[in-house]
Amino acid sequence: MLTNIHQKKGLQLALGFAAGILFGFFLQKGGVTRYDVIVGQLLLEDFTVLKIMLAAVATGMLGVHALQSLKLVRLHPKPGSWNMAVWGGLLFGVGFAVLGYCPGTLAGAIGNGFLDAATGGLAGILVGAGLFAAVYGRIEKTILAKGDLKELTLPGLLKVGTWAAVLPAAALIVLVLWLLERAGL
Amino acid sequence: MEYLRLEQWSPYAVGIAIGVLSWFTFLLSDKALGASTAYARTSGMIARLVGGKKVPENPYYRKFVLRIDWEWMLVLGIVVGAYISARLSGTFETTWVPALWAGTFGDAVGPRIATAFVGGIFMGFGSRWAGGCTSGHGISGTLQLTVVSWVAAVFFFIGGIVAAKLLFRVIGG
Numbered sequence: 180m181l182t183n184i185h186q187k188k189g190l191q192l193a194l195g196f197a198a199g200i201l202f203g204f205f206l207q208k209g210g211v212t213r214y215d216v217i218v219g220q221l222l223l224e225d226f227t228v229l230k231i232m233l234a235a236v237a238t239g240m241l242g243v244h245a246l247q248s249l250k251l252v253r254l255h256p257k258p259g260s261w262n263m264a265v266w267g268g269l270l271f272g273v274g275f276a277v278l279g280y281c282p283g284t285l286a287g288a289i290g291n292g293f294l295d296a297a298t299g300g301l302a303g304i305l306v307g308a309g310l311f312a313a314v315y316g317r318i319e320k321t322i323l324a325k326g327d328l329k330e331l332t333l334p335g336l337l338k339v340g341t342w343a344a345v346l347p348a349a350a351l352i353v354l355v356l357w358l359l360e361r362a363g364l
Numbered sequence: 365m366e367y368l369r370l371e372q373w374s375p376y377a378v379g380i381a382i383g384v385l386s387w388f389t390f391l392l393s394d395k396a397l398g399a400s401t402a403y404a405r406t407s408g409m410i411a412r413l414v415g416g417k418k419v420p421e422n423p424y425y426r427k428f429v430l431r432i433d434w435e436w437m438l439v440l441g442i443v444v445g446a447y448i449s450a451r452l453s454g455t456f457e458t459t460w461v462p463a464l465w466a467g468t469f470g471d472a473v474g475p476r477i478a479t480a481f482v483g484g485i486f487m488g489f490g491s492r493w494a495g496g497c498t499s500g501h502g503i504s505g506t507l508q509l510t511v512v513s514w515v516a517a518v519f520f521f522i523g524g525i526v527a528a529k530l531l532f533r534v535i536g537g
Contacts, residue, residue, distance in 0.1 A: 185394045194393050195434035199441015201385050202397065206442065207449035208370070209378035214462035221521075221528035227375050232502055234379020235386070239507035242387040252390040257505055259495045259512030267494025268516045272523015274490050276531060278483025279462065281498040282399035282491055285484075286439045290446030292458040299477035303484015308400070309407035310485070311492040312424035319423065323493070333509035344509055356376075 180251060203287050212287035214279035214295070221276050226364045230356060237352040244345045254332075261326030278303065371453045386504065395434050396508070398500030400491035402439040404428055407488070424492075468536040494520075 184190065203212075209231045210216045219225030246252040275281055278300050280288050285304065288296035334344040367373075382397075389395050408430045412419040420430055450456035460473045469475060491497040494516045496505055502520060505513020 180394070181392065184392060191393055191434050192432070192437045194389075195395070195437035196441040196444075198385060198389050198393070198397070199438035199443075200445035200448070201441075202382065202438065203442035203445025203447075204449040205373075205378050205381045205385070205445075207446040207455075208373040208453075209375055210372050212446050212450075215464040218462075218464055218528055218532070221524040222532060223525065230375035231379040231382070232498070234376045235382040235503050236379075236507045238380045238383025239386040239503065240383075240509070242383065243390050243507060246387060246391060253394070254508050255394075255396050255504075256508050256510040257495055257501065257513060259510075259516070261512075261515065263493060263495050264501075264512045264515035265519050267490050267492075268519025269523035270486055270490030271494050271497065271516075272490070272520050272525075273527045274483050274485070274487030275498075275520060275524035276483070276527035278480050278487050279465070280487075282403055282487065283397075283439070283442060283497065283499045285487075286399065286442035287446035290443040290448075291450045292447075292456050293462070294458055294460045295462065295476050295480045299480030300484045303481040303486075304403050304488035305407040305410065305484075306481075307485035307488020307490070308404040308492050309411055309488070311489045312404060312408060312422055315424040315492075316422070328512045328515075331511045333511060333514075336511055348509060 180253065202283070203290055206284055206287040207291055211284050212280075212291040212293070214288070214293065217281070217284060218276065218279050226359055230359065233352045233356055237349045240345055240349050240352075244341055248341070256330040256332050258330050259328055260324060261328060263323055264328070266322075274304075274307070368449075369452050369454075371455055382503065383507070386507065393434055396500065396504035397438070398435055398496060398504055399439050399442070400488075400497040400500060401428055402433075402436040403488055404492055405430055405433070405436060468532055490523075 206212050210227055211231060216225055216227050220228035247254060280296055280300055285296050285300050334341050337344060386397055389397055405428055408419055408425045412430060461471050461476045465476055498520060501513040501516040506517055
């Protein structure tokens with residue numbers, strides 16, 4: 180692991196900024212800084228969002244696990260619970276449809292010049308995050324903790340080796356993408 | 365160079381590029397792509413600015429300390445990167461009301477901004493409740509085969525599809 184690089188704080192902020200520029204560039208080139216493309220996905224009329232996400236996941240999955248096998252990176256699975264994923268996911272979904280952007284693509288939409296994102300959208304997301312911080316202390320150990328999944332990963336759940344999960348998962352994603360194309364979506 | 369000026373790339377090219385980018389963020393920064401904590405930190409910083417010294421003592425901001433970190437810079441970079449891409453391809457435009465919205469609900473600015481605000485509240489609250497967004501769970505979590513991230517990603521779309529169909533097919537008729 181490149182620990183000496185990871186510890187350089189100023190350099191890391193610059194690397195974060197540089198990665199963001201690339202990420203934003205790719206998102207805009209993919210069309211997903213646009214409300215119409217994101218809402219089109221949720222209306223199941225335009226599958227651009229899903230195609231980008233699945234291609235990114237399959238590519239990322241193979242590379243990141245290869246780097247992990249070479250001991251060049253460590254994984255960062257997020258801790259969480261069923262109650263976080265299901266109820267948080269549904270609340271997020273409502274926001275996804277009503278706002279028409281997600282946190283990453285909202286930033287991209289602002290760069291693209293879209294003023295609904297830069298005004299109401301940005302203000303709303305900041306208020307929503309602030310509201311969550313205000314209630315967090317009261318729900319942290321109760322609602323949010325129910326159905327704890329910790330940092331469980333698929334290989335851990337199935338009790339198989341990393342690659343025995345990664346290769347089928349990547350193959351499954353490619354199959355789904357192939358089926359999407361075949362269906363003309 | 366011509367490729368950088370194209371209006372749109374194949375979604376597969378874009379997805380693969382984002383996947384490769386994630387290799388490098390793990391390798392060079394020991395980080396996964398994500399966006400929503402940057403908004404939580406910013407919200408806390410604004411609250412501290414107007415509200416006071418007690419804000420950083422909030423249990424949430426003890427966990428997500430109010431400072432500009434790697435992910436905050438990433439989100440700032442997204443704005444710049446999207447701007448560069450849009451400029452290069454001539455698709456930069458300052459628009460208040462998206463076409464799809466205008467087609468169903470009209471092109472008045474007020475209702476769209478109010479709706480974006482309400483949607484934003486759900487997005488900000490929901491992403492922090494879930495512990496991640498379409499990037500943090502939907503791409504970074506799923507690529508690490510994290511169970512909670514796969515569940516969250518599925519429910520992002522279940523909630524989103526139901527809400528979008530309700531909004532455009534029932535309310536918008």
